[in-house]
Amino acid sequence: MVSEMALAPQGVGVNWRRFSGLTMTYLAVAGIALFILVPVYFLFILAFMSKAEVYSWPLPLFPQHFTLDNFRFFLTINPKIIPSIWRSIEVALTTILIALSIGGLAGYSFARFRFRGKNALKLSVLFVRMYPGVAVAIPMAVLFMRLGLYDTPFPIALALNYGVGNIGLTIWITASIFLGINEELEEQAMVLGLSRMGAFFRITLPLAAPGLAAAAIYTFIGAWNEVVIATLMTQFNPTLAAVTYHTVAAAAGSLHLQSAGGAFMAFPALIFTFIIKRYIIQMWGGVRI
Amino acid sequence: MATKLGGLRTKLGSYYPYYLIIPAILYYIAFWAIPAASGVALAFQGPKGFTLRYFQYVIRDPYFYQALGYTFVFLAISVTVEFILALAVALLINTGFKGASIFLFVALIPMVLPEISYGAIWATGYAQHGWLNSLLVHVGLMDPSQPMAWLAYGKIARWMALLIVAEAWRGLPSVMIILLAGLQGISKEYGEAARIFGATGFQTLRKITIPLLKPSIQTALILRAIGAVQIFVIITVIFGHRNLPVLVEEAVYYFRELHQKQLGAAYALIIMGIVVTLSVLYLWLSGSFKGEEGRGE
Numbered sequence: 326m327v328s329e330m331a332l333a334p335q336g337v338g339v340n341w342r343r344f345s346g347l348t349m350t351y352l353a354v355a356g357i358a359l360f361i362l363v364p365v366y367f368l369f370i371l372a373f374m375s376k377a378e379v380y381s382w383p384l385p386l387f388p389q390h391f392t393l394d395n396f397r398f399f400l401t402i403n404p405k406i407i408p409s410i411w412r413s414i415e416v417a418l419t420t421i422l423i424a425l426s427i428g429g430l431a432g433y434s435f436a437r438f439r440f441r442g443k444n445a446l447k448l449s450v451l452f453v454r455m456y457p458g459v460a461v462a463i464p465m466a467v468l469f470m471r472l473g474l475y476d477t478p479f480p481i482a483l484a485l486n487y488g489v490g491n492i493g494l495t496i497w498i499t500a501s502i503f504l505g506i507n508e509e510l511e512e513q514a515m516v517l518g519l520s521r522m523g524a525f526f527r528i529t530l531p532l533a534a535p536g537l538a539a540a541a542i543y544t545f546i547g548a549w550n551e552v553v554i555a556t557l558m559t560q561f562n563p564t565l566a567a568v569t570y571h572t573v574a575a576a577a578g579s580l581h582l583q584s585a586g587g588a589f590m591a592f593p594a595l596i597f598t599f600i601i602k603r604y605i606i607q608m609w610g611g612v613r614i
Numbered sequence: 615m616a617t618k619l620g621g622l623r624t625k626l627g628s629y630y631p632y633y634l635i636i637p638a639i640l641y642y643i644a645f646w647a648i649p650a651a652s653g654v655a656l657a658f659q660g661p662k663g664f665t666l667r668y669f670q671y672v673i674r675d676p677y678f679y680q681a682l683g684y685t686f687v688f689l690a691i692s693v694t695v696e697f698i699l700a701l702a703v704a705l706l707i708n709t710g711f712k713g714a715s716i717f718l719f720v721a722l723i724p725m726v727l728p729e730i731s732y733g734a735i736w737a738t739g740y741a742q743h744g745w746l747n748s749l750l751v752h753v754g755l756m757d758p759s760q761p762m763a764w765l766a767y768g769k770i771a772r773w774m775a776l777l778i779v780a781e782a783w784r785g786l787p788s789v790m791i792i793l794l795a796g797l798q799g800i801s802k803e804y805g806e807a808a809r810i811f812g813a814t815g816f817q818t819l820r821k822i823t824i825p826l827l828k829p830s831i832q833t834a835l836i837l838r839a840i841g842a843v844q845i846f847v848i849i850t851v852i853f854g855h856r857n858l859p860v861l862v863e864e865a866v867y868y869f870r871e872l873h874q875k876q877l878g879a880a881y882a883l884i885i886m887g888i889v890v891t892l893s894v895l896y897l898w899l900s901g902s903f904k905g906e907e908g909r910g911e
Contacts, residue, residue, distance in 0.1 A: 431638040
């Protein structure tokens, strides 16, 4: 700021330039924000509109009659939907358990130790995460068919598959969390008589808890949202994402059904994202995955 | 005290890191490496051993060339469009403004919405009496007696344009955030120095900002390209099944609808080949292959 002022030849010219630059910035921000928000706005108002309004032309910009009928219709159109909600939650929680326990351990190791093969391991984590889902899901489904574990009421195969990608993600997130916690705290605890395990569980873990919770929530959002692998690995016992996908894709022109399905799926993702927005932005800015 | 601790650390240091990593390695082997390898086997294994017949079937299938062509046309145009738009927006926003954190949350929304919500948004938008036409009528850009039939069957070029708009909506924010993070890492002094020496804004952008931003640009482009190769859900929700065939859709179609596991696996391998090429390119360009980087990041 100071250097810019010092460089400015004449105050007036610079002020005008800065003013127009700032105006451009706000116009761009407003334009992009509208481009992002208008479609989301319409998804939600369509979902809450009365059916008469959904099929009026042109659609009202501000609906008058709010109703939950569209959601009721969506939830009852297919008897698989209600059980699939619980199944989605179960799969997501199992994925969190796998990712945090296994990925958290590895993340701690990456953050605290220097060891041979570390770079190769980091590379493999990135590589596995970039590997296309279909190329693992199809053969994995075949393997689990042979084991008689394909499309079970609790889709264990699906949770195990989600585990792979999320372990990688959790390693990266937890490594950066543990790096941010001063190692000397642990060392001091060890000097005072705690074992390394004790120091980890009583000192480091409580400090890392908020970051770990964010990693868990991010995993939840990913598992809740995922469609392609869920479609490949389930048939009669789908997750909510899989069954909603078939419902919405088969409902071309039924705006009330499509919007209700889309909005219903969107709520948890948006609420959780709002809770951990700081972490997600850090992750996208700092951790390259 | 220090020596005691130092001794403890070197002694434990040699084994501990591996103990902690072994579960992850075993998990990767069981649920990633074995399935990935058996996917290769599945695509090449006929009833009498090694066979190329599934790939022969694929290359004789007219849908394959359509799927390959559409996937790559989509990839090339959408990644270019998103990159140029995102760079422009990121440069404007980088000047710093009040409310940046709220704006970043807004920008996150398309990224974290479920793909089905994303599909529902644009399916209801492109419907003839959907929200996009309604909006155009309200702002006076469309005659309400003649709403545009965006999804009229078989207009592939128009469909592709609609798809690229929808995908820009979803992809732009993530490209923008990556570029923004890169821009924030560039010292403002470079730009000031350039200005002192009389560089115009465009010259500064071309000769200074973009070269310094190269790592972020590579990251953003390749990650988006990897995503674009695997486009699928949004297409089927907006345009219906196999009306605009793409590679992942063919893999899912053969595997799930026709129960042709080997053909599904063959398509999956083709997708894998493309994605792995892009991934290795990314890892190579980003310098990840270069030796130990020390502890953590």
